[in-house]
Every structure is written in C-alpha cells, then in structure tokens.
Amino acid sequence: KQEVTQIPAALSVPEGENLVLNCSFTDSAIYNLQWFRQDPGKGLTSLLLIQSSQREQTSGRLNASLDKSSGRSTLYIAASQPGDSATYLCAVRTWHDMRFGAGTRLTVKP
Amino acid sequence: EPEVTQTPSHQVTQMGQEVILRCVPISNHLYFYWYRQILGQKVEFLVSFYNNEISEKSEIFDDQFSVERPDGSNFTLKIRSTKLEDSAMYFCASSAQGATSNEQFFGPGTRLTVL
Numbered sequence: 655k656q657e658v659t660q661i662p663a664a665l666s667v668p669e670g671e672n673l674v675l676n677c678s679f680t681d682s683a684i685y686n687l688q689w690f691r692q693d694p695g696k697g698l699t700s701l702l703l704i705q706s707s708q709r710e711q712t713s714g715r716l717n718a719s720l721d722k723s724s725g726r727s728t729l730y731i732a733a734s735q736p737g738d739s740a741t742y743l744c745a746v747r748t749w750h751d752m753r754f755g756a757g758t759r760l761t762v763k764p
Numbered sequence: 765e766p767e768v769t770q771t772p773s774h775q776v777t778q779m780g781q782e783v784i785l786r787c788v789p790i791s792n793h794l795y796f797y798w799y800r801q802i803l804g805q806k807v808e809f810l811v812s813f814y815n816n817e818i819s820e821k822s823e824i825f826d827d828q829f830s831v832e833r834p835d836g837s838n839f840t841l842k843i844r845s846t847k848l849e850d851s852a853m854y855f856c857a858s859s860a861q862g863a864t865s866n867e868q869f870f871g872p873g874t875r876l877t878v879l
Contacts, residue, residue: 688868695875697871697872697873698870699870700867700870703867705865752797752799752809755806756805756806
C-alpha cells in the first residue's frame with residue numbers, strides 16, 4: 655500500500671529565503687506526482703505535475719524534482735514571500751488512486 | 765481562467781439524511797473525481813468517473829455513496845444516509861485526460877457537517 659510522507663510538518667522562514675519541501679513515497683510504481691498548495695479552509699491549487707518519466711518541472715519560483723527509484727520528490731521555492739504561506743501537499747498517482755501526504759505548513763515571515 | 769466550482773460551500777445536515785453535493789467541472793474536461801478531507805487529516809481519494817461510469821473507487825466509497833453526471837455540466841456526489849463520520853470537506857476535481865497523465869484541478873470544496 656502506497657504511503658506518502660512529507661517532512662517537515664511545519665516550517666517557518668524569513669522572507670527572501672530559499673527553501674526545500676520534501677515528499678517521500680514507499681512504492682515507486684507511480685504514474686505521476688503532483689504538488690498542491692492549500693490555503694486555510696480552501697481548496698487545492700495545483701502547482702506542478704511531474705510525470706514518472708520526468709526528473710523535474712519548473713514554474714516561476716517553483717522547481718519540483720522527482721527521483722522515482724528512491725521514492726522522493728522535492729519542491730524548491732526560491733526567494734520566498736509572505737504570500738507563499740500555506741500548506742503544501744504532494745500527491746502520487748498510482749494505478750488505483752491518488753495518495754496524498756499530510757502536508758508541510760509553511761509560514762514566511764515579513 | 766476556467767475553474768471547478770462546487771455548491772454549496774457549506775452543508776449542515778442531520779444524521780441519516782441524504783445529501784447531494786454538486787460540482788461543475790472545467791468544461792472541456794472528461795475525467796471527474798471526488799475526494800474528502802476530514803478535519804486535520806490527509807486528503808483521501810473517493811472515486812473517479814469517466815464516460816458516465818465509475819472507473820475507480822476507494823474502500824471509503826461504499827454503498828452509501830453514489831455519483832452521477834445528470835447533464836452536460838454537473839457532477840454530483842450523493843450520500844444516502846449520512847453518518848457523523850461523514851463530516852468532512854469534500855473536493856471535486858477534473859482533468860482533461862486520465863489522471864495517470866494529466867493534472868487534476870480542484871474545486872474550493874463543500875464543508876459537510878453532520879449533526
């Protein structure tokens with residue numbers, strides 16, 4: 655059974671800092687991995703989708719990498735801003751469903 | 765920019781009552797999904813729907829749940845006899861193609877409270 659873990663559970667950084675969020679999964683038989691942002695009481699906003707054949711994807715200040723063989727993905731956020739404060743979720747797509755991590759709650763302090 | 769919409773934003777119901785949660789997926793998308801998130805817990809997959817039938821469902825999606833695409837735009841989740849443990853945020857999502865290759869876009873959610 656696929657298990658998805660995100661470390662750390664919470665992270666607080668000063669504005670302008672570069673940071674890395676981690677996601678690990680137990681079964682490397684995945685189709686893709688998607689990173690989301692969730693604001694309190696809100697829905698999920700898709701950030702990046704990495705297919706299993708890809709190593710990384712970039713969008714603006716965000717860069718996500720995937721190492722399927724080791725069961726890891728990272729989300730790199732450059733030059734963080736207070737508006738980046740949210741919970742970041744990773745989700746892996748397997749044949750049967752989509753499994754989510756519990757998220758990393760990011761706070762960027764001005 | 766096209767987006768997934770959900771109604772209502774908050775639904776309060778008594779235990780044992782039926783509820784229908786509604787979603788309007790992005791117009792040219794063909795695959796539709798329901799997820800739930802119990803307060804403080806992970807987002808959980810419920811069901812995926814394509815070509816007017818269920819393509820995948822999780823162990824959570826038992827006989828109390830059903831999905832329907834009653835017309836060309838709406839996608840609904842029905843819970844026949846709600847239980848206290850059904851209280852959660854329910855998210856609808858859609859993708860242009862299958863989720864094995866395509867990004868899923870989520871709606872803002874419906875908060876269901878069962879009393």
